[in-house]
Amino acid sequence: MINKNQPSSLQKKQQKILPDFIIIGAMKSGTTSLYYYLNSHPEISMSRDKELNFFIAERNWQKGLNWYQSQFRGNAKIYGEASPNYTKYPGWVGVPKRMYQVLPHAKLIYILRDPIERIISQYVHQYASGTENRSITEALADFENNPHNYYISRSRYYFQLKQYLEYYSLSQILVLTSEELANYPHKVLSTICRFLEVSDDISSIDYRGKFHRSFHKRRKNALGNAIAELPLMSQLNDLPAPIRFHLDKLIYFPFSTAIKKPKLDQDLRDKLISYLEDDINQLRECTGKEFSDWCI
Numbered sequence: 001m002i003n004k005n006q007p008s009s010l011q012k013k014q015q016k017i018l019p020d021f022i023i024i025g026a027m028k029s030g031t032t033s034l035y036y037y038l039n040s041h042p043e044i045s046m047s048r049d050k051e052l053n054f055f056i057a058e059r060n061w062q063k064g065l066n067w068y069q070s071q072f073r074g075n076a077k078i079y080g081e082a083s084p085n086y087t088k089y090p091g092w093v094g095v096p097k098r099m100y101q102v103l104p105h106a107k108l109i110y111i112l113r114d115p116i117e118r119i120i121s122q123y124v125h126q127y128a129s130g131t132e133n134r135s136i137t138e139a140l141a142d143f144e145n146n147p148h149n150y151y152i153s154r155s156r157y158y159f160q161l162k163q164y165l166e167y168y169s170l171s172q173i174l175v176l177t178s179e180e181l182a183n184y185p186h187k188v189l190s191t192i193c194r195f196l197e198v199s200d201d202i203s204s205i206d207y208r209g210k211f212h213r214s215f216h217k218r219r220k221n222a223l224g225n226a227i228a229e230l231p232l233m234s235q236l237n238d239l240p241a242p243i244r245f246h247l248d249k250l251i252y253f254p255f256s257t258a259i260k261k262p263k264l265d266q267d268l269r270d271k272l273i274s275y276l277e278d279d280i281n282q283l284r285e286c287t288g289k290e291f292s293d294w295c296i
Contacts, residue, residue, distance in 0.1 A: 017072035019047070021080045021107040021196055022099070024164070025087030027154055028121040029113035030178035033207075035082040037189060040205050043198040045076035051083045055098040059085070065102065077198055087160040090148050100167035107196060108168060113178040114294040115155035115276050116269065122151055124259055128217035130225065136262040143275065155276060158283040170286070179293040218256035227251065 023031050032050060039046040053059035054068045072079045086095050087110065099106070113121075123139060126132035132139060143149040153159070164173060174195045181188045185207040193200040220228065227233065233251075236244050264272070273296050280296045283289075 016069045017079055018069060018103060019072060019080050019106065020078040021109060023080065023082035023109045023111065025084040025110060025160065026112050026118060026157065027084040028118050028125060029111050030181055031082050031084045031111060034111055034181065037205050037207050038080060041198060042204055043077040045074040045079050047071045047081040051085065052081050053083050053085050055095045056085060056092045057094060058092065061098060078196060088154060089160055089163050096164045096167050108164060108173045109192065110161060110173060110175050111178055112157050112175065115280065116272055116295055118155050119151045120262060122154065123262065124217055128259055130220065136264065137268060140268065156279045158279045158286060161283065161286065175287045175289060177291065177293065217259050218252065220252055220256045
């Protein structure tokens with residue numbers, strides 16, 4: 001039986017692999033779970049590290065194409081990666097253009113989530129990491145005067161998708177939602193497989209696992225942050241992600257506090273919904289999808 005993750009001797013000598021598809025976002029919308037689900041498909045091999053961020057000039061673009069190709073190994077039918085930062089415009093600009101220059105025939109998957117819930121989840125993620133110290137109300141205070149607010153811009157899904165439609169046809173992009181994936185995993189994964197032109201027999205995929213669930217996150221205290229800086233801890237990054245997640249919980253649990261899901265006051269929630277409504281309606285018109293599970 002062929003091991004898709006084990007390159008043959010001929011591949012090692014000759015083959016330089018580029019991905020056939022990319023999960024481009026959205027952040028906190030199930031990209032990690034989808035990465036692992038697809039990696040367990042016998043005909044699909046995902047990049048060893050989930051987020052390569054290659055097409056971002058300020059991140060890994062300067063490492064060159066050979067570096068990017070080296071991230072894909074094995075003997076699979078198709079290859080993929082998942083970098084939700086690819087839909088962080090205008091934080092990162094020029095991503096679709098660079099991607100198209102290298103991968104004009106690639107298929108793109110854009111998994112979305114209720115825009116308000118995604119904002120809250122991203123806030124929890126940033127707060128847990130220590131990169132956000134404000135309340136959620138303070139973090140969103142300027143959104144009406146700042147359309148590029150870090151939290152809001154990633155929930156402007158049509159605004160993000162539009163950047164890709166300058167280069168890719170809509171037929172190359174599959175738009176789906178984390179709500180669909182959670183409620184109808186078999187149906188959604190079969191749809192993805194047909195889009196990627198691989199077998200839609202998903203019996204090998206264990207889709208019970210959930211990864212990076214924001215509302216289970218904890219924030220490290222000073223001692224926890226000190227432990228995280230120890231050289232030994234960086235070696236955890238070389239472990240498979242499911243093992244790394246569990247070790248993280250075991251190591252840092254005594255040195256962290258649970259984060260409660262923040263509540264938006266009704267006035268702020270109403271303003272966010274009103275602000276995002278036009279974008280989501282344009283998304284509906286573009287994709288033909290209803291997004292009936294969302295609050296907008």
